[in-house]
Amino acid sequence: TGVSHTTSIDSFLSKQVIEDPLQVERIKFAFETENGLIALMHHSNHVDSSRCYQCVKFLVTLAQKCPTAKDYFKENSHHWSWAVQWLQKKMSEHYWAPQSNVSNETSTAKTFQRTISAQVCVTVLRDSV
16 A cells, blocks of 8 residues: 555645645645644644654655745744654654665554654754744
8 A cells, every 4th residue: 555655645746736826725725624734643643653754744845846835834834843843752762773674654554763764854844944
């Protein structure tokens, strides 16, 4: 299911970066609605830290690929700034032994793994808040 999950994320990302008059509304809907990514992050940060990380990683990837999203996230950092602290805490809780076969993006485990990608993610987030 890792491949289909990655395909779904890529498809969702490709829709968010479309530059048209509805782009900001799509981004807002994807993050702020009752079933949006922020709600999913809040729900999963204690029970499925890997899923929460996937949401954080998506946010970072979208901000890196889409200037409109990056501006939106900066203007609305109060919605997701807690995720920066959450990820920093997770990074400090986990021993780091870089392994090329460990990934929070494709793992079916519900636990967060400290990876190089997660380290990059937390650095980008810190710089964005």
